[in-house]
Amino acid sequence: MTKRKTIEVEEYIAKCPKEAQGGLVKIRAAIRAAAPGATERTDYFQMPGYSYPGFDYDGMFAWFSFKKPYIRLHVRPPVIQQHKKELAGYPATKAIVSFPMGKPIPGTLVKKLVKGSLKVMKDRSK
Secondary structure (H helix, E strand, C coil): CCHHHHHHHHHHHHHCCHHHHHHHHHHHHHHHHHCCCCEEECCCCCCCEEECCCCCHHHEEEEEEEECCEEEEEECCCHHHHCCCCCCCCCECCCEEEEECCCCCCHHHHHHHHHHHHHHHHHHCC
16 A cells, blocks of 8 residues: 555545544444455545455445445445345445444444455456
C-alpha cells in the first residue's frame, strides 16, 4: 500500500461528517484485517476500495462509502444474498449493505462479507 493512497483514503474519511468518521475508520480496519496485503485505493468509483492484481474488475472486491445516514459496505454480488439472514435488519441491495450511522459497525460481519467477496472474485477467475 502506498503512502499516497493511504492519505487519499484518510482524506475521504476526513471530508465526511464527524459523526460518521469513527464508523468509517472501523469499517476500513475490518476490511484491511480481512484482506491483508490488498491495495487500498480511491480511483475506482471515487470511494475507498480494495483490490488484488490479476482479477476481473481490476481486482476490486470491496469498497466503503458514506451516504447519510449510513456507512455502507460494497461487495461483489452474490455475497449479500448468501448472508441474507445475518443481514436482516440492515438495508441492503444486491451489492451494498448499509449500517446506520451512530451504531456500532459489526466488524466480524464486515470481515465475513469481505472474505466472501474475495472468494467470489477468486472463483470467477478459475
